[in-house]
Amino acid sequence: MTSQSPATAPDIKPGTAPAFPLAILAELTHRCPLQCPYCSNPVALEAASAELDTQTWLKAIEEAADLGALQIHLSGGEPTSRKDLELLIAKANEVGLYSNLITAGVLVGEDRLNSLSDAGLDHVQLSFQDSEAAGCDRIGGFKGGFEKKLAFADSVNALGIPLTVNMVVHRQNLGNLESMLELAVKLSARRVEIAHVQYYGWAYVNRAALMPTREQLERATEIVEAAREDLKGILVIDYVVPDYYAQRPKSCMGGWGQQFLNISPAGKVLPCHAAESITSLSFDRFPEKSLREIWESSEAFLKYRGTDWMPEPCRGCERREIDWGGCRCQAFAITGSADNVDPACVLSPDHALLQALAEEDSHGQSDDFLYRTRRAGLELEGA
Amino acid sequence: MTVERIEITETSVPALPRGVKLRFDKQRDQWVLLAPERLFVLDNIALEIVKRCKGEANIDAIAEDLAKNFSAPKDVVLKDVIALLQDLSDKRILTA
Numbered sequence A: 001m002t003s004q005s006p007a008t009a010p011d012i013k014p015g016t017a018p019a020f021p022l023a024i025l026a027e028l029t030h031r032c033p034l035q036c037p038y039c040s041n042p043v044a045l046e047a048a049s050a051e052l053d054t055q056t057w058l059k060a061i062e063e064a065a066d067l068g069a070l071q072i073h074l075s076g077g078e079p080t081s082r083k084d085l086e087l088l089i090a091k092a093n094e095v096g097l098y099s100n101l102i103t104a105g106v107l108v109g110e111d112r113l114n115s116l117s118d119a120g121l122d123h124v125q126l127s128f129q130d131s132e133a134a135g136c137d138r139i140g141g142f143k144g145g146f147e148k149k150l151a152f153a154d155s156v157n158a159l160g161i162p163l164t165v166n167m168v169v170h171r172q173n174l175g176n177l178e179s180m181l182e183l184a185v186k187l188s189a190r191r192v193e194i195a196h197v198q199y200y201g202w203a204y205v206n207r208a209a210l211m212p213t214r215e216q217l218e219r220a221t222e223i224v225e226a227a228r229e230d231l232k233g234i235l236v237i238d239y240v241v242p243d244y245y246a247q248r249p250k251s252c253m254g255g256w257g258q259q260f261l262n263i264s265p266a267g268k269v270l271p272c273h274a275a276e277s278i279t280s281l282s283f284d285r286f287p288e289k290s291l292r293e294i295w296e297s298s299e300a301f302l303k304y305r306g307t308d309w310m311p312e313p314c315r316g317c318e319r320r321e322i323d324w325g326g327c328r329c330q331a332f333a334i335t336g337s338a339d340n341v342d343p344a345c346v347l348s349p350d351h352a353l354l355q356a357l358a359e360e361d362s363h364g365q366s367d368d369f370l371y372r373t374r375r376a377g378l379e380l381e382g383a
Numbered sequence B: 001m002t003v004e005r006i007e008i009t010e011t012s013v014p015a016l017p018r019g020v021k022l023r024f025d026k027q028r029d030q031w032v033l034l035a036p037e038r039l040f041v042l043d044n045i046a047l048e049i050v051k052r053c054k055g056e057a058n059i060d061a062i063a064e065d066l067a068k069n070f071s072a073p074k075d076v077v078l079k080d081v082i083a084l085l086q087d088l089s090d091k092r093i094l095t096a
């Protein structure tokens, strides 16, 4: 799961009742040849043997379409590790779901891409860990990855599939932001996503090596704003600002359980891809329960949906249906309880704590990563 | 870098590229344009314009057709069509 951008909700008017999910995030596997230290997968990674089988995924795709979803994000881990990806794309196409492949692009040669394309793939989102080979390969923990990604991007373009380049940015690569944008243009990407790391999952573990300084962040925002002008009509830039130096939180996922439904490799159905980091919640599984049943009545979805769960100061706040009280995962990671206001909000009693933490982490003494591997995850969990 | 911003004019021939799909969303009873990581809800006017972006008619002909169908002054329609399609083109979800 490369994307760190739960805040990029579709441009749609907020409805009154969240009757149907708009998009389903299918995390097909946690297997991945890369080891990004900010990966949004849970620290406890699922084994290949725990993954849902093809038939179950096909059923999930049908149910998601019946439930009203319009898009499917095929993600992971590395979704192309699954040999049945073509079948899943074809099914999505058949039931009218727009398919988006979120990939690191190192496993797919021309032939495989052709067959994914023939199955009806609508869009590719390709991640880069940096704008040049050394950084990209070091941060992703995969030698030779950068060159493979370039070749993959060429093949995507040759087939006319729209390409988005995704860059997760942090202290160790923000200095290359301008060349990242240049790379996206060079690769004929129509969109680029610049997403700052967030405080949860692997990024939380690695925060002292990742947190940007306030100055870096301000500079990054300036660069993005200037590039938006210069590249108007050439490259669409989606920029996900981190909120640990902000006054107000972001609306996460367009509101908990309102627009997205995420299925983990083993079938856990989550309101957002990071929700498993909230260890106080338990999640229903597909196919033991249908997606509709889970969407409409599972405890995890109901718990923070809407505004009823909110504590003060959110309850009486005019922004309660704009940011929905912010990110539950961040609230849990920083304050120990997901029932609290997101500490990114200046009205949160823990706001000062978050800012102090970010400030301290941004001056982290070491740039060493704890890479995302199953073994490291098991050790962390055991600790 | 050879890429340049596309300027939509009367003679442009607009089309939806691969990865941009017009679809009726029956659950929400609305027309939507599905695009990379985006979803645009179309109102009636936008729908009529987008439906005509097939890589066949140019903008002038599209405006002519719309003006006739909706008994509206062509110059006004033309301005609306160009504005909408320039916006979609800037969002990189239209070719012309």
Ligand code: SF4
Pocket (backbone or CB within 6 Å): A001, A002, A003, A032, A033, A034, A035, A036, A038, A039, A040, A041, A076, A077, A078, A103, A104, A127, A372
């Ligand atoms: S390790 Fe990197 S490429 Fe692999 S799933 Fe995580 S973020 Fe994506």
Ligand code: SF4
Pocket (backbone or CB within 6 Å): A248, A249, A313, A314, A315, A317, A318, A319, A320, A321, A323, A324, A325, A326, A341, A342, A345, A346, A347, A348
């Ligand atoms: S108090 Fe709650 S609703 Fe208001 S801005 Fe802060 S997080 Fe958002």
